[in-house]
Amino acid sequence: METPSQIVAKVFPGIVAHIPQTLLYWFLPSVLALFLGALLCWARVSSRRNPLYWICTVSISFFRGTPGIVQIYIVFFGLPKLIWAIGYDVSDWTAGVYFIIATTLNLSCFMAETLRGGYLALDRGQVEAGLSIGFNRAQNFIHVIAPQTLKVALLNIKNLEIDMLKDTSVAYTIGAVEIMGYANRMISLRSGVGQLWILGTAAVVYFVMCAVLEVVFNLATRRISRYEEAAR
Template sequence: MESPMQIVSKVLPGIIAHIPQTLLYWFLPSVLALFFGALLCWARVSNRHRPLYWICTVVISFFRGTPGIVQIYIVFFGLPKLIWAIGYDVSDWTAGVYFVIATTLNLSCFMAETLRGGYLALDRGQVEAGLSIGFSRVQNFVHVIAPQTLKVALLNIKNLEIDVLKDTSVAYTIGAVEIMGYANRMISLRSGLGQLWILGTAAVIYFIMCTVLEVAFNLATRRISRFEGVSR
């Protein structure tokens, strides 16, 4: 009969080895969602493209109003058929690709609403001041709108990113192997023996990663506040 420490010592190296894959499943959707979320946000705050506004509103409502696991299954089973219908074969795509796509779509919609909230909270006087000193619309966006929007939205973005990092644990449901996928495989190979210790070990690793991410966001927030204090 193995002791808890023996079980943990056997599975811990494998769990640690899957940290890079887990971080990849978090990092790629995070970067892509920031870009696509900004585009969706622009479509929502712009009054010049009403059809685009309503299309984006429906898309955002769908992805925010349906379970993420359902979206993963829809993308995993439906996207290959859709691409096949237009003449392309993606049977060689790994499960991780579908997970990244599904997570990006989901996160983009939440990111769009987070950025929209930050934009709507902007002091319009600062925007007008940027234009009054000769900034073009692009310069005003880069130097005034984007930094101020991110500052306001940073707390909510931090919460979203922590949720996404934790949600990588469902990637194994479609065959993508990360920390939880490896832990689940070890539990199956051991016929369930020591599953609480294996799951507990995985939970501790997730907790550490989320804590590091939270600390990084908190440092970024303090740095931005300190920079603004100096600039004033």
């Protein structure tokens, strides 16, 4: 009978080999959600007479108020039928593509509200100061509004990104293979023998990745603070 150390030694290389795929399922939705979330945020801080305000508000409420796993299943089973109805065949798309689409939509809504909170917390005096020194609206956004909003929202963005990294573990439910998908496959092949040690190994790898991500965000926060102090 295998010892725990032997079980870990067998599955650990495979788990490590699936780290790049896991990071891909985290990185792409994170980048896409930042841009889409910024657009949703813009609509949310616009006038309520703007139809986009209500469309985005309802969409955000839906994605924030329904389980992420349900959204993944809706995209996985529903999107191919929707695209097929307009004349395109996406049968060659992998499960990972649907996972990225679903998580991008979900994360964008949370990102939008996080950015909106940062925007509403802005010191309006700084915005007016930017305009008073000759910045146009675009320059004021790039040099004043965006940096200040990100600074205020950075802590919440860090929490969202850590949650997103952990949530890649549900990708296996639609057949996308990452760390948890590989661990689940190993458990099935071994008929459940040593499943606690396999899951524990996967958990440690997730923990290390999340810890590294937290350190990166903390360093970014300190760098922004030092930059602001030097600019004063």
